[in-house]
Amino acid sequence: MTDSTSSVSHLDLDESKKTFLDANELILNMGPQHPATHGVLRVILRLDGEKVLGLECVIGYLHRGVEKIAEHRTYTMFNPYVDRMDYVAAVSNGLGYCEAVEKLLNIEAPPRANYIRVILTELNRVASHQLWLGTHALDIGAMTPLFYTFRDREEILKIFEKYCGARLTTHAFRIGGCQYETYEGFEKDVKKFISFVAPKIDEYEELLTTNRIWVERTKNVGTISAKDCIAYGVTGPVLRASGVKWDIRKAQPYAAYSKFDFEVPTGQNGDTYDRYLVRMAEMRQSLRIIQQAVDGIPEGPIMAKVSKVMKPPVGEIYHSIEAPKGELGYFIVSDGSTQPYRVRVRPPSFVNLQALDLMCRGQLVADVIAVIGTLDIVLGEVDR
Amino acid sequence: MVWESALVAKLKGQFGSGVEALTYLGQNYLQVDRSLIPNILQILRDEEQFDYCVDVTAVHYPKRERQFDVLWILYSFARNERVRVKTQIAEGEHIPSAVSIWPTANWLEREAYDMFGIQFVGHPELKRILLPDGWKGHPLRKDYGIIQQDQEWVQINLGIESGQ
Numbered sequence: 001m002t003d004s005t006s007s008v009s010h011l012d013l014d015e016s017k018k019t020f021l022d023a024n025e026l027i028l029n030m031g032p033q034h035p036a037t038h039g040v041l042r043v044i045l046r047l048d049g050e051k052v053l054g055l056e057c058v059i060g061y062l063h064r065g066v067e068k069i070a071e072h073r074t075y076t077m078f079n080p081y082v083d084r085m086d087y088v089a090a091v092s093n094g095l096g097y098c099e100a101v102e103k104l105l106n107i108e109a110p111p112r113a114n115y116i117r118v119i120l121t122e123l124n125r126v127a128s129h130q131l132w133l134g135t136h137a138l139d140i141g142a143m144t145p146l147f148y149t150f151r152d153r154e155e156i157l158k159i160f161e162k163y164c165g166a167r168l169t170t171h172a173f174r175i176g177g178c179q180y181e182t183y184e185g186f187e188k189d190v191k192k193f194i195s196f197v198a199p200k201i202d203e204y205e206e207l208l209t210t211n212r213i214w215v216e217r218t219k220n221v222g223t224i225s226a227k228d229c230i231a232y233g234v235t236g237p238v239l240r241a242s243g244v245k246w247d248i249r250k251a252q253p254y255a256a257y258s259k260f261d262f263e264v265p266t267g268q269n270g271d272t273y274d275r276y277l278v279r280m281a282e283m284r285q286s287l288r289i290i291q292q293a294v295d296g297i298p299e300g301p302i303m304a305k306v307s308k309v310m311k312p313p314v315g316e317i318y319h320s321i322e323a324p325k326g327e328l329g330y331f332i333v334s335d336g337s338t339q340p341y342r343v344r345v346r347p348p349s350f351v352n353l354q355a356l357d358l359m360c361r362g363q364l365v366a367d368v369i370a371v372i373g374t375l376d377i378v379l380g381e382v383d384r
Numbered sequence: 385m386v387w388e389s390a391l392v393a394k395l396k397g398q399f400g401s402g403v404e405a406l407t408y409l410g411q412n413y414l415q416v417d418r419s420l421i422p423n424i425l426q427i428l429r430d431e432e433q434f435d436y437c438v439d440v441t442a443v444h445y446p447k448r449e450r451q452f453d454v455l456w457i458l459y460s461f462a463r464n465e466r467v468r469v470k471t472q473i474a475e476g477e478h479i480p481s482a483v484s485i486w487p488t489a490n491w492l493e494r495e496a497y498d499m500f501g502i503q504f505v506g507h508p509e510l511k512r513i514l515l516p517d518g519w520k521g522h523p524l525r526k527d528y529g530i531i532q533q534d535q536e537w538v539q540i541n542l543g544i545e546s547g548q
Binding site: 069331 | 409437438439441461490530
Protein backbone atom coordinates (compact mmCIF):
# COMPACT_ATOMS: atom_id res chain seq x y z
CA MET A 1 0.00 0.00 0.00
CA THR A 2 2.96 2.27 0.42
CA ASP A 3 3.75 2.86 -3.25
CA SER A 4 1.28 3.41 -5.99
CA THR A 5 2.02 1.29 -9.04
CA SER A 6 -0.15 3.36 -11.35
CA SER A 7 1.45 5.85 -13.67
CA VAL A 8 0.61 8.74 -11.38
CA SER A 9 2.34 8.62 -8.05
CA HIS A 10 0.26 9.50 -5.06
CA LEU A 11 2.74 12.22 -4.36
CA ASP A 12 1.70 14.03 -7.53
CA LEU A 13 -1.94 14.27 -6.55
CA ASP A 14 -3.21 17.15 -4.54
CA GLU A 15 -4.76 16.36 -1.20
CA SER A 16 -8.41 16.47 -2.34
CA LYS A 17 -7.91 13.89 -5.10
CA LYS A 18 -6.18 11.32 -2.92
CA THR A 19 -8.06 8.17 -2.04
CA PHE A 20 -7.13 5.94 0.85
CA LEU A 21 -5.09 3.85 -1.60
CA ASP A 22 -2.82 6.79 -2.25
CA ALA A 23 -2.07 7.47 1.36
CA ASN A 24 0.67 5.79 3.30
CA GLU A 25 -1.48 5.67 6.36
CA LEU A 26 -4.65 3.78 6.99
CA ILE A 27 -6.96 4.65 9.82
CA LEU A 28 -8.63 1.55 11.20
CA ASN A 29 -11.34 1.57 13.78
CA MET A 30 -11.43 -1.24 16.32
CA GLY A 31 -14.38 -1.58 18.65
CA PRO A 32 -16.27 -0.45 20.64
CA GLN A 33 -17.98 -3.79 20.09
CA HIS A 34 -15.07 -6.12 19.67
CA PRO A 35 -14.55 -9.43 21.43
CA ALA A 36 -10.90 -8.74 22.19
CA THR A 37 -11.24 -5.34 23.78
CA HIS A 38 -12.63 -6.81 27.01
CA GLY A 39 -15.58 -4.48 27.14
CA VAL A 40 -16.57 -1.40 25.24
CA LEU A 41 -13.25 0.10 24.31
CA ARG A 42 -12.77 1.81 20.98
CA VAL A 43 -9.29 2.06 19.56
CA ILE A 44 -8.51 4.13 16.48
CA LEU A 45 -5.41 2.68 14.88
CA ARG A 46 -3.11 4.55 12.55
CA LEU A 47 -1.49 1.92 10.36
CA ASP A 48 1.20 1.62 7.77
CA GLY A 49 0.45 -1.77 6.27
CA GLU A 50 0.26 -3.98 9.30
CA LYS A 51 2.46 -1.78 11.42
CA VAL A 52 0.94 0.42 14.08
CA LEU A 53 2.09 4.04 13.82
CA GLY A 54 -0.03 5.21 16.70
CA LEU A 55 -3.40 4.80 18.23
CA GLU A 56 -6.02 6.67 20.13
CA CYS A 57 -8.32 5.21 22.75
CA VAL A 58 -11.91 6.37 22.89
CA ILE A 59 -13.40 5.56 26.26
CA GLY A 60 -16.38 6.52 28.36
CA TYR A 61 -18.98 4.12 26.98
CA LEU A 62 -19.56 2.71 30.45
CA HIS A 63 -19.43 6.01 32.29
CA ARG A 64 -21.97 5.98 35.08
CA GLY A 65 -20.78 8.94 37.10
CA VAL A 66 -19.71 6.95 40.15
CA GLU A 67 -17.95 9.97 41.66
CA LYS A 68 -21.06 12.10 41.28
CA ILE A 69 -23.26 9.42 42.81
CA ALA A 70 -20.96 9.31 45.84
CA GLU A 71 -21.70 12.95 46.62
CA HIS A 72 -25.39 12.13 46.90
CA ARG A 73 -25.12 9.04 49.08
CA THR A 74 -24.03 8.55 52.66
CA TYR A 75 -20.67 6.90 53.30
CA THR A 76 -22.39 3.58 53.98
CA MET A 77 -24.72 3.80 51.01
CA PHE A 78 -21.88 4.36 48.59
CA ASN A 79 -20.07 1.21 49.66
CA PRO A 80 -21.83 -1.22 47.25
CA TYR A 81 -21.24 1.11 44.29
CA VAL A 82 -17.47 0.65 44.40
CA ASP A 83 -17.90 -3.06 43.66
CA ARG A 84 -19.26 -2.13 40.26
CA MET A 85 -16.09 -0.45 39.07
CA ASP A 86 -13.63 -3.28 38.77
CA TYR A 87 -16.27 -5.97 38.84
CA VAL A 88 -13.82 -8.85 38.57
CA ALA A 89 -12.03 -7.68 41.72
CA ALA A 90 -14.92 -6.24 43.71
CA VAL A 91 -13.43 -7.25 47.04
CA SER A 92 -10.32 -5.11 46.45
CA ASN A 93 -12.46 -2.10 45.55
CA GLY A 94 -14.44 -2.48 48.74
CA LEU A 95 -11.32 -2.87 50.85
CA GLY A 96 -9.80 0.35 49.50
CA TYR A 97 -12.96 2.34 50.08
CA CYS A 98 -13.64 1.00 53.58
CA GLU A 99 -10.07 1.62 54.67
CA ALA A 100 -10.09 5.16 53.29
CA VAL A 101 -13.26 6.03 55.20
CA GLU A 102 -11.92 4.34 58.32
CA LYS A 103 -8.82 6.53 58.13
CA LEU A 104 -11.01 9.59 57.77
CA LEU A 105 -13.04 8.51 60.81
CA ASN A 106 -9.81 7.67 62.64
CA ILE A 107 -10.90 4.13 63.48
CA GLU A 108 -9.27 0.81 62.80
CA ALA A 109 -10.76 -2.51 61.88
CA PRO A 110 -10.11 -5.20 64.52
CA PRO A 111 -7.37 -7.78 63.79
CA ARG A 112 -9.77 -10.59 62.99
CA ALA A 113 -11.56 -8.43 60.44
CA ASN A 114 -8.22 -7.55 58.87
CA TYR A 115 -7.35 -11.23 58.49
CA ILE A 116 -10.70 -11.98 56.89
CA ARG A 117 -10.13 -9.02 54.59
CA VAL A 118 -6.72 -10.29 53.55
CA ILE A 119 -8.01 -13.80 52.85
CA LEU A 120 -10.89 -12.59 50.69
CA THR A 121 -8.84 -9.95 48.89
CA GLU A 122 -6.13 -12.42 48.01
CA LEU A 123 -8.69 -14.98 46.86
CA ASN A 124 -10.07 -12.23 44.67
CA ARG A 125 -6.62 -11.49 43.32
CA VAL A 126 -6.26 -15.11 42.27
CA ALA A 127 -9.73 -14.99 40.68
CA SER A 128 -8.91 -11.78 38.84
CA HIS A 129 -5.64 -13.16 37.53
CA GLN A 130 -7.35 -16.38 36.48
CA LEU A 131 -9.94 -14.43 34.51
CA TRP A 132 -7.17 -12.34 32.99
CA LEU A 133 -5.21 -15.44 31.98
CA GLY A 134 -8.18 -17.19 30.42
CA THR A 135 -9.32 -14.23 28.33
CA HIS A 136 -5.81 -13.06 27.44
CA ALA A 137 -4.85 -16.52 26.20
CA LEU A 138 -8.14 -16.77 24.30
CA ASP A 139 -7.39 -13.49 22.53
CA ILE A 140 -4.03 -14.80 21.41
CA GLY A 141 -5.56 -18.04 20.20
CA ALA A 142 -5.12 -20.51 23.04
CA MET A 143 -8.61 -21.62 23.92
CA THR A 144 -7.98 -24.31 26.52
CA PRO A 145 -6.74 -22.09 29.39
CA LEU A 146 -10.10 -20.32 29.42
CA PHE A 147 -11.91 -23.51 30.37
CA TYR A 148 -9.30 -24.40 32.97
CA THR A 149 -9.24 -21.01 34.66
CA PHE A 150 -13.01 -20.52 34.69
CA ARG A 151 -13.46 -23.98 36.15
CA ASP A 152 -11.06 -23.19 38.99
CA ARG A 153 -12.26 -19.62 39.53
CA GLU A 154 -15.67 -21.10 40.26
CA GLU A 155 -14.29 -22.53 43.51
CA ILE A 156 -13.35 -19.03 44.69
CA LEU A 157 -16.75 -17.67 43.77
CA LYS A 158 -18.36 -20.49 45.75
CA ILE A 159 -16.43 -19.43 48.84
CA PHE A 160 -17.56 -15.83 48.30
CA GLU A 161 -21.14 -16.96 47.86
CA LYS A 162 -21.06 -18.99 51.05
CA TYR A 163 -19.47 -16.08 52.93
CA CYS A 164 -21.66 -13.19 51.85
CA GLY A 165 -24.26 -14.47 49.42
CA ALA A 166 -22.84 -12.85 46.30
CA ARG A 167 -20.35 -14.13 43.79
CA LEU A 168 -19.07 -11.08 41.96
CA THR A 169 -20.23 -7.79 43.43
CA THR A 170 -19.71 -9.09 46.91
CA HIS A 171 -20.01 -6.05 49.17
CA ALA A 172 -18.06 -8.19 51.62
CA PHE A 173 -16.72 -5.47 53.91
CA ARG A 174 -18.26 -2.68 55.93
CA ILE A 175 -16.74 0.54 57.18
CA GLY A 176 -15.16 -0.54 60.45
CA GLY A 177 -14.67 -4.21 59.70
CA CYS A 178 -16.71 -7.03 58.22
CA GLN A 179 -20.44 -7.55 58.47
CA TYR A 180 -20.35 -11.32 58.55
CA GLU A 181 -18.48 -13.73 60.75
CA THR A 182 -16.89 -16.55 58.73
CA TYR A 183 -19.28 -19.42 58.13
CA GLU A 184 -18.69 -22.81 59.64
CA GLY A 185 -16.10 -24.65 57.62
CA PHE A 186 -14.72 -21.46 56.02
CA GLU A 187 -11.16 -22.23 56.99
CA LYS A 188 -11.51 -25.81 55.77
CA ASP A 189 -12.90 -24.59 52.44
CA VAL A 190 -10.07 -22.10 51.98
CA LYS A 191 -7.40 -24.66 52.83
CA LYS A 192 -9.03 -27.15 50.49
CA PHE A 193 -9.01 -24.51 47.78
CA ILE A 194 -5.29 -23.81 48.24
CA SER A 195 -4.36 -27.46 47.85
CA PHE A 196 -6.77 -27.72 44.92
CA VAL A 197 -5.56 -24.72 42.96
CA ALA A 198 -1.79 -24.92 43.48
CA PRO A 199 -1.34 -27.84 41.05
CA LYS A 200 -3.82 -26.17 38.67
CA ILE A 201 -1.54 -23.16 38.35
CA ASP A 202 1.22 -25.59 37.35
CA GLU A 203 -1.20 -26.95 34.81
CA TYR A 204 -1.77 -23.50 33.25
CA GLU A 205 1.96 -23.02 33.11
CA GLU A 206 2.39 -26.39 31.47
CA LEU A 207 0.00 -25.29 28.76
CA LEU A 208 1.67 -21.96 28.08
CA THR A 209 5.09 -21.22 29.56
CA THR A 210 7.10 -23.24 27.06
CA ASN A 211 4.43 -23.37 24.38
CA ARG A 212 6.18 -22.17 21.23
CA ILE A 213 3.17 -20.30 19.83
CA TRP A 214 2.56 -18.56 23.16
CA VAL A 215 6.20 -17.58 23.50
CA GLU A 216 6.38 -16.24 19.93
CA ARG A 217 3.21 -14.23 20.39
CA THR A 218 4.23 -12.68 23.71
CA LYS A 219 8.02 -12.32 23.84
CA ASN A 220 9.21 -8.82 22.92
CA VAL A 221 5.63 -7.75 22.35
CA GLY A 222 4.39 -4.54 23.95
CA THR A 223 7.68 -3.86 25.71
CA ILE A 224 7.74 -0.97 28.14
CA SER A 225 10.75 0.15 30.14
CA ALA A 226 10.74 0.84 33.87
CA LYS A 227 11.39 4.51 33.17
CA ASP A 228 8.38 4.79 30.87
CA CYS A 229 6.21 2.90 33.34
CA ILE A 230 6.98 5.43 36.04
CA ALA A 231 6.56 8.41 33.71
CA TYR A 232 3.17 7.10 32.59
CA GLY A 233 2.11 6.19 36.12
CA VAL A 234 1.72 2.53 35.21
CA THR A 235 1.44 0.32 38.29
CA GLY A 236 0.73 -3.23 39.31
CA PRO A 237 2.06 -6.32 37.53
CA VAL A 238 2.91 -4.22 34.45
CA LEU A 239 5.33 -2.08 36.45
CA ARG A 240 6.79 -5.09 38.23
CA ALA A 241 7.35 -6.97 34.96
CA SER A 242 9.53 -4.05 33.87
CA GLY A 243 11.77 -4.67 36.85
CA VAL A 244 10.51 -2.26 39.51
CA LYS A 245 10.05 -4.12 42.76
CA TRP A 246 7.17 -2.06 44.09
CA ASP A 247 4.01 -3.32 45.67
CA ILE A 248 1.91 -1.21 48.04
CA ARG A 249 1.36 -4.27 50.22
CA LYS A 250 5.11 -4.05 50.98
CA ALA A 251 5.86 -0.34 50.50
CA GLN A 252 3.03 1.02 52.65
CA PRO A 253 1.34 -2.00 54.21
CA TYR A 254 -2.37 -1.85 54.97
CA ALA A 255 -4.86 -4.32 56.49
CA ALA A 256 -2.74 -7.12 57.97
CA TYR A 257 -0.18 -7.44 55.17
CA SER A 258 2.81 -6.51 57.32
CA LYS A 259 2.33 -9.76 59.23
CA PHE A 260 2.83 -12.07 56.28
CA ASP A 261 5.85 -13.38 54.55
CA PHE A 262 5.67 -13.12 50.76
CA GLU A 263 7.76 -12.17 47.75
CA VAL A 264 7.17 -9.47 45.17
CA PRO A 265 7.79 -11.18 41.82
CA THR A 266 9.43 -9.06 39.13
CA GLY A 267 10.42 -9.45 35.50
CA GLN A 268 13.25 -7.94 33.49
CA ASN A 269 12.15 -7.26 29.95
CA GLY A 270 8.80 -5.61 30.51
CA ASP A 271 7.22 -7.54 27.65
CA THR A 272 3.96 -9.45 27.48
CA TYR A 273 5.67 -12.71 28.36
CA ASP A 274 7.24 -11.27 31.52
CA ARG A 275 3.93 -9.83 32.61
CA TYR A 276 2.45 -13.28 32.19
CA LEU A 277 5.17 -14.82 34.35
CA VAL A 278 4.80 -12.10 37.01
CA ARG A 279 1.06 -12.69 37.32
CA MET A 280 1.55 -16.45 37.51
CA ALA A 281 4.07 -15.96 40.32
CA GLU A 282 1.71 -13.53 42.02
CA MET A 283 -1.01 -16.13 42.17
CA ARG A 284 1.35 -18.45 44.00
CA GLN A 285 2.35 -15.67 46.40
CA SER A 286 -1.30 -14.94 47.06
CA LEU A 287 -1.82 -18.57 48.01
CA ARG A 288 1.09 -18.25 50.42
CA ILE A 289 -0.52 -15.22 52.04
CA ILE A 290 -3.90 -16.94 52.27
CA GLN A 291 -2.31 -20.00 53.88
CA GLN A 292 -0.58 -17.87 56.54
CA ALA A 293 -3.70 -15.84 57.16
CA VAL A 294 -5.91 -18.90 57.60
CA ASP A 295 -3.39 -20.50 59.95
CA GLY A 296 -2.98 -17.40 62.05
CA ILE A 297 -6.49 -15.95 62.06
CA PRO A 298 -7.10 -14.52 65.54
CA GLU A 299 -10.32 -14.69 67.54
CA GLY A 300 -12.16 -11.55 68.49
CA PRO A 301 -14.65 -9.01 67.24
CA ILE A 302 -15.04 -8.32 63.53
CA MET A 303 -16.43 -4.80 63.77
CA ALA A 304 -14.93 -1.71 65.33
CA LYS A 305 -17.21 0.62 67.24
CA VAL A 306 -18.79 2.77 64.55
CA SER A 307 -21.76 5.00 65.07
CA LYS A 308 -24.75 4.34 62.83
CA VAL A 309 -24.61 7.87 61.49
CA MET A 310 -21.13 8.50 60.16
CA LYS A 311 -19.91 12.06 60.20
CA PRO A 312 -16.18 12.18 59.61
CA PRO A 313 -14.50 15.43 60.71
CA VAL A 314 -13.76 18.02 58.02
CA GLY A 315 -10.67 16.98 56.10
CA GLU A 316 -9.21 15.06 53.22
CA ILE A 317 -7.65 11.65 52.88
CA TYR A 318 -5.91 9.70 50.13
CA HIS A 319 -5.64 5.99 50.64
CA SER A 320 -4.52 3.44 48.10
CA ILE A 321 -4.18 -0.31 47.96
CA GLU A 322 -2.57 -2.81 45.64
CA ALA A 323 -5.50 -4.01 43.56
CA PRO A 324 -4.90 -6.87 41.10
CA LYS A 325 -4.48 -4.24 38.34
CA GLY A 326 -2.29 -1.77 40.20
CA GLU A 327 -2.63 1.16 42.54
CA LEU A 328 -6.27 1.75 43.39
CA GLY A 329 -6.65 4.97 45.32
CA TYR A 330 -9.49 6.84 46.96
CA PHE A 331 -9.30 10.54 47.64
CA ILE A 332 -12.17 11.55 49.90
CA VAL A 333 -13.08 15.04 51.06
CA SER A 334 -15.35 15.33 54.08
CA ASP A 335 -17.27 18.48 54.94
CA GLY A 336 -18.39 17.07 58.27
CA SER A 337 -21.77 15.89 57.02
CA THR A 338 -23.07 12.36 56.49
CA GLN A 339 -22.29 12.46 52.77
CA PRO A 340 -18.83 12.73 51.27
CA TYR A 341 -18.17 16.12 49.71
CA ARG A 342 -16.05 14.56 47.01
CA VAL A 343 -14.88 11.05 46.25
CA ARG A 344 -12.18 10.65 43.68
CA VAL A 345 -11.27 7.17 42.52
CA ARG A 346 -7.80 6.73 41.13
CA PRO A 347 -8.37 3.73 38.89
CA PRO A 348 -5.38 1.61 37.90
CA SER A 349 -6.94 0.45 34.61
CA PHE A 350 -7.56 4.00 33.40
CA VAL A 351 -4.00 5.11 34.00
CA ASN A 352 -2.47 1.89 32.67
CA LEU A 353 -4.54 2.08 29.48
CA GLN A 354 -2.91 5.40 28.70
CA ALA A 355 0.35 3.56 28.02
CA LEU A 356 -1.30 1.45 25.28
CA ASP A 357 -0.25 3.90 22.57
CA LEU A 358 3.37 3.80 23.67
CA MET A 359 3.41 0.01 23.97
CA CYS A 360 1.84 -0.64 20.56
CA ARG A 361 3.93 1.69 18.41
CA GLY A 362 5.90 -0.23 15.84
CA GLN A 363 4.07 -3.46 16.60
CA LEU A 364 1.68 -5.37 14.37
CA VAL A 365 -2.10 -5.10 14.51
CA ALA A 366 -2.39 -8.58 15.97
CA ASP A 367 -0.12 -7.50 18.82
CA VAL A 368 -2.52 -4.73 19.82
CA ILE A 369 -4.87 -7.48 20.95
CA ALA A 370 -2.09 -9.07 22.96
CA VAL A 371 -1.17 -5.75 24.58
CA ILE A 372 -4.75 -4.85 25.51
CA GLY A 373 -4.97 -8.30 27.10
CA THR A 374 -1.72 -8.00 28.97
CA LEU A 375 -2.63 -4.61 30.44
CA ASP A 376 -5.53 -6.38 32.17
CA ILE A 377 -8.01 -3.53 31.95
CA VAL A 378 -11.59 -3.62 33.13
CA LEU A 379 -13.68 -1.06 31.30
CA GLY A 380 -16.06 -0.66 34.20
CA GLU A 381 -13.17 0.81 36.10
CA VAL A 382 -11.72 2.81 33.22
CA ASP A 383 -15.01 4.63 32.65
CA ARG A 384 -16.48 4.57 36.16
CA MET B 385 -1.31 20.83 61.72
CA VAL B 386 1.91 22.27 60.36
CA TRP B 387 4.24 19.95 58.52
CA GLU B 388 7.94 20.50 59.03
CA SER B 389 10.74 18.84 57.14
CA ALA B 390 13.88 19.58 55.15
CA LEU B 391 11.79 19.63 51.99
CA VAL B 392 9.39 22.19 53.41
CA ALA B 393 12.23 24.38 54.71
CA LYS B 394 13.81 24.34 51.26
CA LEU B 395 10.58 25.24 49.46
CA LYS B 396 9.78 27.97 51.96
CA GLY B 397 13.25 29.43 51.53
CA GLN B 398 12.72 29.50 47.79
CA PHE B 399 9.09 30.60 47.55
CA GLY B 400 8.44 32.25 50.91
CA SER B 401 4.86 32.72 51.95
CA GLY B 402 3.46 31.21 48.73
CA VAL B 403 3.84 27.75 50.25
CA GLU B 404 1.99 26.46 53.26
CA ALA B 405 2.89 22.97 54.48
CA LEU B 406 0.30 21.05 56.43
CA THR B 407 -0.37 17.55 57.60
CA TYR B 408 -3.64 15.82 58.34
CA LEU B 409 -4.04 12.24 59.60
CA GLY B 410 -0.37 11.67 58.90
CA GLN B 411 -0.63 12.77 55.28
CA ASN B 412 1.39 15.74 54.12
CA TYR B 413 0.22 18.35 51.70
CA LEU B 414 1.35 21.66 50.34
CA GLN B 415 -1.07 24.50 49.85
CA VAL B 416 0.61 26.62 47.21
CA ASP B 417 -0.07 29.82 45.38
CA ARG B 418 -1.36 29.38 41.85
CA SER B 419 1.56 31.33 40.38
CA LEU B 420 4.02 28.70 41.69
CA ILE B 421 2.58 26.03 39.40
CA PRO B 422 4.34 24.45 37.53
CA ASN B 423 7.69 25.50 39.07
CA ILE B 424 7.04 23.75 42.32
CA LEU B 425 5.95 20.56 40.55
CA GLN B 426 9.09 20.63 38.43
CA ILE B 427 11.27 21.02 41.53
CA LEU B 428 9.46 18.20 43.32
CA ARG B 429 10.16 15.89 40.42
CA ASP B 430 13.68 16.98 39.47
CA GLU B 431 15.21 17.69 42.86
CA GLU B 432 13.08 15.78 45.33
CA GLN B 433 12.54 12.53 43.40
CA PHE B 434 8.76 12.70 43.24
CA ASP B 435 8.87 10.84 39.96
CA TYR B 436 5.41 9.29 39.98
CA CYS B 437 2.32 11.44 39.56
CA VAL B 438 -0.43 9.34 41.08
CA ASP B 439 -3.39 11.56 40.32
CA VAL B 440 -4.47 14.98 39.14
CA THR B 441 -7.93 16.01 40.20
CA ALA B 442 -10.09 18.87 41.43
CA VAL B 443 -12.72 19.75 44.00
CA HIS B 444 -15.43 22.35 43.49
CA TYR B 445 -16.39 24.83 46.26
CA PRO B 446 -19.02 27.07 44.65
CA LYS B 447 -19.31 29.37 47.65
CA ARG B 448 -15.67 30.31 47.66
CA GLU B 449 -14.28 33.20 45.69
CA ARG B 450 -11.71 30.95 44.06
CA GLN B 451 -14.01 28.06 43.35
CA PHE B 452 -11.68 25.20 42.52
CA ASP B 453 -9.06 23.22 44.34
CA VAL B 454 -6.73 21.59 41.83
CA LEU B 455 -4.52 18.94 43.30
CA TRP B 456 -1.66 16.68 42.35
CA ILE B 457 -1.01 13.53 44.33
CA LEU B 458 2.66 12.61 44.06
CA TYR B 459 4.73 9.67 45.14
CA SER B 460 8.45 9.11 45.31
CA PHE B 461 9.76 5.58 44.82
CA ALA B 462 13.14 6.48 46.29
CA ARG B 463 11.72 8.06 49.47
CA ASN B 464 8.57 5.88 49.70
CA GLU B 465 6.68 9.04 50.48
CA ARG B 466 3.53 10.71 49.28
CA VAL B 467 2.75 14.38 49.07
CA ARG B 468 -0.25 16.31 47.78
CA VAL B 469 0.10 19.70 46.14
CA LYS B 470 -2.99 21.86 46.24
CA THR B 471 -3.81 25.16 44.69
CA GLN B 472 -6.92 27.30 44.32
CA ILE B 473 -8.16 28.79 41.08
CA ALA B 474 -11.17 30.86 40.15
CA GLU B 475 -13.76 30.08 37.50
CA GLY B 476 -12.27 30.71 34.05
CA GLU B 477 -8.73 30.94 35.37
CA HIS B 478 -6.07 28.87 33.63
CA ILE B 479 -3.55 26.53 35.16
CA PRO B 480 -0.33 25.26 33.52
CA SER B 481 -0.40 21.66 32.39
CA ALA B 482 1.93 19.10 33.98
CA VAL B 483 2.09 16.83 30.91
CA SER B 484 5.67 17.89 30.16
CA ILE B 485 6.66 16.92 33.71
CA TRP B 486 4.73 13.63 33.97
CA PRO B 487 3.22 12.21 30.73
CA THR B 488 0.61 10.44 32.85
CA ALA B 489 -1.00 13.81 33.59
CA ASN B 490 -2.37 13.78 30.04
CA TRP B 491 -5.51 11.71 30.62
CA LEU B 492 -5.84 12.83 34.22
CA GLU B 493 -5.97 16.48 33.17
CA ARG B 494 -8.40 15.65 30.41
CA GLU B 495 -10.65 14.07 33.00
CA ALA B 496 -10.41 17.11 35.28
CA TYR B 497 -11.29 19.28 32.28
CA ASP B 498 -14.18 17.01 31.35
CA MET B 499 -15.65 16.88 34.83
CA PHE B 500 -14.85 20.40 36.11
CA GLY B 501 -14.04 22.50 33.06
CA ILE B 502 -10.57 23.37 34.29
CA GLN B 503 -8.36 24.72 31.52
CA PHE B 504 -4.85 23.29 31.53
CA VAL B 505 -2.63 25.50 29.41
CA GLY B 506 0.02 23.67 27.42
CA HIS B 507 -1.84 20.38 27.33
CA PRO B 508 -1.24 18.74 23.93
CA GLU B 509 -4.88 17.84 23.32
CA LEU B 510 -7.27 19.09 25.95
CA LYS B 511 -10.63 17.54 25.11
CA ARG B 512 -13.26 15.48 26.86
CA ILE B 513 -12.37 11.92 27.75
CA LEU B 514 -15.29 10.18 29.43
CA LEU B 515 -18.18 12.23 28.08
CA PRO B 516 -18.84 12.70 24.35
CA ASP B 517 -17.14 15.64 22.64
CA GLY B 518 -20.25 17.70 22.06
CA TRP B 519 -21.59 17.43 25.62
CA LYS B 520 -22.48 20.62 27.44
CA GLY B 521 -21.67 21.11 31.10
CA HIS B 522 -19.21 19.69 33.59
CA PRO B 523 -20.93 17.09 35.78
CA LEU B 524 -18.76 17.10 38.88
CA ARG B 525 -19.42 20.77 39.54
CA LYS B 526 -21.70 21.22 42.50
CA ASP B 527 -24.27 23.18 40.51
CA TYR B 528 -24.75 20.28 38.09
CA GLY B 529 -27.64 18.14 39.31
CA ILE B 530 -27.33 14.42 39.76
CA ILE B 531 -29.98 13.58 37.16
CA GLN B 532 -29.12 16.51 34.93
CA GLN B 533 -28.03 15.71 31.39
CA ASP B 534 -27.45 17.40 28.09
CA GLN B 535 -31.00 16.87 26.82
CA GLU B 536 -30.21 18.18 23.37
CA TRP B 537 -27.25 15.88 22.91
CA VAL B 538 -29.26 12.87 24.01
CA GLN B 539 -32.12 13.67 21.65
CA ILE B 540 -29.93 14.30 18.62
CA ASN B 541 -27.40 11.52 19.11
CA LEU B 542 -29.39 8.78 20.76
CA GLY B 543 -32.76 9.56 19.21
CA ILE B 544 -34.58 9.22 22.52
CA GLU B 545 -36.43 11.76 24.63
CA SER B 546 -34.37 11.28 27.76
CA GLY B 547 -31.57 9.10 29.01
CA GLN B 548 -33.13 8.93 32.44
